Amino acid sequence: MLEIELLQALYPTGQRELEAAALSKVDVDQFYGIEIDEFPARIAETAMWMMDHIMNNRLSLEFGQVFARIPLKAAPHIVHGDALETDWADVLPPEQCSYVFGNPPFLGAKVQSETQRAQVRRIAALGKSGGTLDFVAAWFIKAGEYVSSPRTGDGAGETVEGSRPARIGFVSTNSITQGEQVAQLWPLLFQRYGLEIAFAHRTFGWGSDARGKAHVHVVIIGLTRRDHEPAEKRLFNYEDINGDPDETRHSALSPYLFDASQLADRHLVVRETTTALSSRPLMLFGNMPNDGGHLILSEAEAANAIQADPAIGPYVRQLVGAQDSLNGEARFCLWLQGAPLGLMRANSLLKDRLAAVRAYRSASSRPATQRLAETPSLFGEIRQGAGAFILIPRHSSERRRYVPFGFYRDGEIAHDSCLFMPGASLAEFGVLTSATHMSWLRHIGGRLKSDYRYSIGLVYNPFPWPTLTEADKAYLDGLAQAVLNARAAHPGATLADLYDPDVMPADLRRAHRALDQAVDRLYRKAPFDSDRERVEHLFTLYEKMTAGLLAAPGKAKRRRKA
Template identity: 35%
Template sequence: MNAVEIEEAISALAEQPFDGQEFPFAFLQAFGNKETTLKRLRTGHTNNSDLNGVLQRDKIHIAVAARGEVTNTLAALKTSPATSRAKAKFILATDGDTFEAENLASEETVACAYADFPDHFGFFLPLAGITTVKQLRDSSFDIRATSRLNRLYVELLKDNPEWGTAERRPDMNHFMARLIFCFFAEDTDIFGGTRRFTTTIEQMSAKDSSNTQEVIGTLFRAMNMKGDARTAAGIPRWADQFPYVNGGLFSGSMDVPRFSRIARSYLLHIGNLDWTKINPDIFGSMIQAVAEDEERGELGMHYTSVPNILKVLNPLFLDDLRTRLDEAGDNPRVLLNLRKRMSRIRVFDPACGSGNFLVIAYKEMRAIEAEINKRRGEPEKRSELPLTNFRGIELRDFPAEIARLALIIAEYQCDVLYRGQKEALQDFLPLDAENWITCGNALRLDWLSICPPTGTGVKHIADDLFHTPLDQAQIDFANEGGETYVCGNPPFKGARKQTPEQKSDLSAIFGGGDDYKDCDYVCGWYIKGSRFLRAIQGALAFVSTSSVCEGEQVQHVWSRIFEQGCHITFAHRPFAWRNNASNNAMVTCVIVGLGQPSSSVLGVFEKDTFQACSSISPYLVPGSPQFVTSSNVPISADISEVVAGSMPRDGGHLIMSNSEKTELLSAYPQARNLVKRLAGTSELTGGVVRWCLWIEDNKLESALAVPPIRKKIDDVRAFRLASTAKTTQGYARTPHKFAQRSHKNSCAIIISATSSENREYLPADICDDNLVVSNAAYVIYGGNLFEFSILVSKLHLAWVAAVCGRMKTDFRFSKTLGWNTFPVPTLTEKNKADLTRCAEDILLARETHFPATIADLYDPEKMPANLREAHERNDEVLERIYIGRRFRNDTERLEKLFELYTKMAASSGTAKRRKAEAHA
């Protein structure tokens, strides 16, 4: 369940008569617990409460108290041994009149009347897995308002189905935007009285809703007309009391959908909310969920939290403004110059959604401006930051409209905060009619026409670089401007999830070729943004998937960016992005800042640390702009070749479970030499046991003499012949064999193709010649133990994580990108012996915990002490070979590895050229 659905369920629960016996289960159901879970709790199978309550392990302990005993009951829950044993995160007590709860980790509490507990539902959102976005948890009003608007929206579409069509959807969305403004305006005195809009509808429309549509339409027409025009139009007195608003919000079609009695009731309930609490930081994203089916289903999934937005905006330009403010002190002239500079700054989000980045940028700049005015003795001075300096592009019309509305609301709230209610009201209406949020495809639109370049020589730059003629008005506006800062959170869309239109967008940005086919959609914004930076004074920073700085995308994308003369000015290394864990959606993100070469301090953020440096590589570590390119052979002389495991391509007929293998050999013991153990990544890590038929040509006759094996071979032949792939059809000639065979009769090192992001080490193991490694893993045949030591080191995993890319959020191993490119210094015999002993210690430590699987052993919270100690020794020995000590962190590891790679790749290239010349 998402936050809106939870709010609706909790509100419905509070409106029902209190049933003490049923309340705990209804409360848990409201947070998404399934009926099977509730049934186990009801029967006591999973309920170990010692206070006649309901205890859900790892979540909450609930007890219904006797009248007046809520506080005492809550205290009993807190000291209950059962609460502690079950590791409950919350306790809750109620008697139907009073409601009290506590978050045991943070010690935050809630105490309210029972009827009011839905106001605090955000407190309990961790019960539904919504834990990482504090703004989402704390914005109870925004979620409640969204919930109510969602109900109204759905109800209106029942009676006005045509308004849900593609043709009328813009009208519906525009209508909802008008309502939102009216609800805000009536609670903030913009309409000259509390609840004037809602009260007028309640009084002037019939309870059967027969004229609700007409009443609302009349109010909207009034807000679109100035005084003289109202008389001529016959606007009634009850509507004439509303001010002229327009500003584009009340222009255009005045159509209003038909209202049922239920829809009218929903409208009045929405008006009864306290809209002074609206938070434009998040409200845009919430309201967007009302109109977008996909957003409603995944509410919070792509909401960019304020802390993450500030990770972009602070180093992009806000930190510099604050530094200049500190330097200015109380000097009036310097403060005035800073204010003038700020008035000319433009913030541009070319994928603005509902405006979160623009709203936060505006509010932060208003705070700086307010401090300037305070120091200059002008605290009530009107802001010189025009909303038109906060520009955006959004593909969909409703988010674009909501973005503009969110900025209008933010401006009013800032005026109230810094200048006072009277001054804010005086300057608020009528709204500015100019529209500074453009609706369209950002990868197809000309950014210069939306945010023209600034300073002298504008026309020359635009004509020469973009072949974009600017009219005189654009040139004049641009020459008055200052810096432009591009920011945002463009759509992530992986290469395999893009629509044909999106693929076409990328093709145009990349200039054709094939490079774009394996790139994320967000790459288009980086490349187009880097070209835009050549024409403006300013910089750029985007939130994006970490894949733009990993794997093969790096060369495709960053070669084009660096061609524009850009460099990376700052970066946040990969961090987890999880907003709604109820459907386990998580993305690993980075933030990358781009700008022109300058003398400013560059640096890399990793969690809470910042490392200053002279240059940043496209892998987001200190270093030169060096790309890692695939290699078919190891660049390090001391390590062996990795190969992919054997591919069956058999329709599953050559593969057997443990029970199938046992059944076969019980009936036909002579087949024992035709069966080998099979392992891929899941078998390696999870201990799953599978087997395969491994039939050499000289054993085919004896294999065909076993009826079940003959049947399997026939089935493989049929499967391959039925394939549409010609290569698979060709393998039908040898149906007793795996299609592609790399197996060798020797000991080997098996390497996992993927690994959980939570593991500190890449899974690998030693196997004998009786195990066939499938194509779901990699293998080094005849590998040395010191190579195993290298494979399972933190140093190697840091390299894999940086250059190989990821499978969702999991680490992905690649032989050509991850192993063959891994830079290993020349190893002495002592180095190899030391690493071999470390590898043996790791393997022996594993053996002491047999039959625990690798997944069990390498769970970071349960890793055995002796195994962790063995790995620590291994890491220390290996890292001392590189720099004579342990590395401090992964950033330092990668900095050294890239430095070494650059030298070794150049040396390897020279050696290859000499070899080619020798053979010429």
């Protein structure tokens, strides 16, 4: 079809001098491929012949001539083999290749077989950790090695005179453009193989008519050698992931698939860090019971326990995790820090529960858990302090405009199924729940399937936290409280109800919009037109924050030796 469109451009009024057969230069024997299963390999050959015939008929209609390549003499070169074990240069020497393209398998790191995981780790050669790359990443690395192979000329990376290195284009899961994989994959492509992004389609929904096939979120990425990169890079953005894209053009593209022209280092990636890059409140994992469920009470069990012995009331606390907060569920726990020994010995419920905790921990195969059997009245890991806290679910539906963070005044206990910020203020809640922070999460954080994955090391610690004056804090306090008031104005509605984009109440939308505008102004005076523009601005701030901190490991070692 592309050849027909090109011929239409060359002959807009048609032509009768040349036969259609003389016009068409594309034939099936120009295509080379590798397919691991033999039957699909044969199907691919047949499908290419069929498509060639269909296009020949279309060419005939366009130019008023009958054109059919019969008898079939040319054949596609489909090799039956494992693409990750085959030397691509044996299939087609790289100096004879124009394009490397395809739709490699979509398999996340956790669902790969042992063989597949070993293949990815061998090809990536990331060192001891091995990385957590998706299966598709191996094709990008193999393609980078192929187009940059020294076999294309007399020296490494040189091409035969008059030729140009092959260009790469792959459909991929969007996981390689967000989350922890970006810092693993893209430095290899940029630095090891000297590639640049020539064009990209940002995340869009890709479905299949095949029965049982799920819709997936994918990107399309085109790569070229740096010495042959185009001056303008085309970027296709999908405001509606099931709709048509808008195209923009840029001098540089980031591996997160946004404009990188304002960055000093267009290859900059966000690396996970255990320490925050600027002053901000501490964020922690919640408290881990490690108790076999014996310190946990249902709502009815908590009520009955207090009714039977009111003295234990202060030590029965509401336990909140991600699902509890989202769905309005009530769970309780025995929080026995500071509880009198006499109470724990006299109360039959406590005696039975603590004996069960001791037995559960003692039976563990982990020495650390066995040691916890000595203190059965306490959670296995305790991080809770006094005062208000913000509850952050680790995962949230990608349909939501805002992740529904919870704000708890005091008294509740954060479960380890979530993250939490102890001693938090309303202003800090306002920054976290703002569109600015949400855009950083959407573009930089990882995904679980298509859901957002919130991470302390990858999302929170690297986030460019704004500098807040006392006046800023007071103003944000009021706007954040307005969000909480709007939530409370709908009794009986859970956070899942309130943040469902189809039914989100208008007053809650207005409260969030006002908060968004206030937080945006902390970063710049001019409003942002889109989430992508927000994260592009945040990325320039991240680059300034990390200047001198993210040197390549080899360079860092040389500086230490000096």
